[in-house]
Amino acid sequence: MKILVVDDFSTMRRIIKNLLADLGFKNIQEADDGQTALPKLVGGDFDFLITDWNMPGMTGIDLLRAVRANPELAGLPVLMVTAEAKREQIIEAAQAGVNGYIIKPFTAQTLKEKIEKIFERIDG
Amino acid sequence: MTRSSPVDANRLRQAKALAQALERDDHVEADRLLDELAEARDALLFQELGRLTRQLHEAMTGFSLDSRLAELAERDIPDAKERLNYVVTMTEQAANTTLNAIDEILPVTDKLSGEASELADQWTRFLQREMPFDEFKSMSQHLGDHFVTTRDGLGLIQGKLNEVLMAQGFQDITGQIIKRVILLVQDVELNMVELIRIAGKRAPLAVSTAGEEPHDFVPGPVVPGVDDRQGDTVASQDDVDDLLSSLGF
Numbered sequence: 001m002k003i004l005v006v007d008d009f010s011t012m013r014r015i016i017k018n019l020l021a022d023l024g025f026k027n028i029q030e031a032d033d034g035q036t037a038l039p040k041l042v043g044g045d046f047d048f049l050i051t052d053w054n055m056p057g058m059t060g061i062d063l064l065r066a067v068r069a070n071p072e073l074a075g076l077p078v079l080m081v082t083a084e085a086k087r088e089q090i091i092e093a094a095q096a097g098v099n100g101y102i103i104k105p106f107t108a109q110t111l112k113e114k115i116e117k118i119f120e121r122i123d124g
Numbered sequence: 125m126t127r128s129s130p131v132d133a134n135r136l137r138q139a140k141a142l143a144q145a146l147e148r149d150d151h152v153e154a155d156r157l158l159d160e161l162a163e164a165r166d167a168l169l170f171q172e173l174g175r176l177t178r179q180l181h182e183a184m185t186g187f188s189l190d191s192r193l194a195e196l197a198e199r200d201i202p203d204a205k206e207r208l209n210y211v212v213t214m215t216e217q218a219a220n221t222t223l224n225a226i227d228e229i230l231p232v233t234d235k236l237s238g239e240a241s242e243l244a245d246q247w248t249r250f251l252q253r254e255m256p257f258d259e260f261k262s263m264s265q266h267l268g269d270h271f272v273t274t275r276d277g278l279g280l281i282q283g284k285l286n287e288v289l290m291a292q293g294f295q296d297i298t299g300q301i302i303k304r305v306i307l308l309v310q311d312v313e314l315n316m317v318e319l320i321r322i323a324g325k326r327a328p329l330a331v332s333t334a335g336e337e338p339h340d341f342v343p344g345p346v347v348p349g350v351d352d353r354q355g356d357t358v359a360s361q362d363d364v365d366d367l368l369s370s371l372g373f
Contacts (some may be wrong), residue, residue: 019286
């Protein structure tokens with residue numbers, strides 16, 4: 001499975017990458033905002049997108065909308081991992097078609113659960 | 125000052141009249157003229173004082189119109205202090221988590237490396253056929269024990285390393301909070317410069333735009349006691365899950 005991790009903080013990208021590796025996912029690429037992520041996703045044959053919300057350039061919510069609006073990417077599972085914790089934002093992300101929402105700081109267990117849940121639903 | 129100014133012409137006229145009055149010993153007229161001259165001086169003084177007062181008043185009104193200044197002083201600066209306190213707490217927690225993990229890992233690695241070097245020595249003697257059978261039996265027992273200790277110890281180390289890894293998440297959160305406080309400091313700086321400009325040159329107050337939210341503004345990390353006062357934020361991952369499941373997720 002090929003995964004793209006998008007966050008403007010390299011420490012957070014490394015954390016998520018390590019956790020994913022621990023869960024057995026080894027094919028992981030990184031981007032630091034929506035603008036750099038989108039060209040990678042198009043034609044990149046990714047199976048899963050994990051993105052932050054608040055990033056300079058293009059935010060995670062705009063990236064999510066761009067993904068859903070692109071016929072090639074529309075079905076890509078997207079997990080949002082963000083410090084944004086306003087109810088209206090979570091609702092906004094849900095309406096934009098997010099598959100999972102994790103608020104920072106999070107635990108390794110939470111990440112594992114949400115990823116499993118997303119793929120259970122897709123496979124089921 | 126020119127000689128032709130009406131005020132000066134009047135004063136000159138009064139001064140000449142005063143001199144004439146004194147020359148003819150008319151003290152009543154001289155006193156009257158002196159009073160008249162003093163009054164003119166006082167009137168000028170009051171006029172100037174009035175002008176300064178009006179300027180001060182206008183400057184003060186200008187300030188109170190700029191609600192951003194009041195907002196900065198009353199809300200944003202105390203909030204920034206709370207945010208920075210939260211940064212201190214988060215970094216302290218991360219440092220403690222990391223140091224605690226190291227405290228737990230070190231005795232395990234010490235034990236494992238001690239056992240390994242002991243067994244390595246014995247193994248060398250065994251390979252050199254210098255080991256009696258009884259000692260070989262005891263070494264076999266130790267080897268078996270060592271494998272179990274190693275397996276358990278590495279499991280513990282792996283878990284602790286995971287804790288250290290997760291603890292580094294503080295950098296993202298505190299980074300976001302500090303960036304916001306830097307923006308606030310810049311805002312205060314701009315407003316202070318404006319204050320000095322008005323006080324110095326009596327220029328009209330420019331519209332402060334620094335406090336306005338940029339187009340892509342997002343609220344950022346929730347700082348307890350600051351951002352959760354409105355009750356419009358979630359407090360935990362469970363809250364997020366509940367909210368999403370209420371939306372049919």
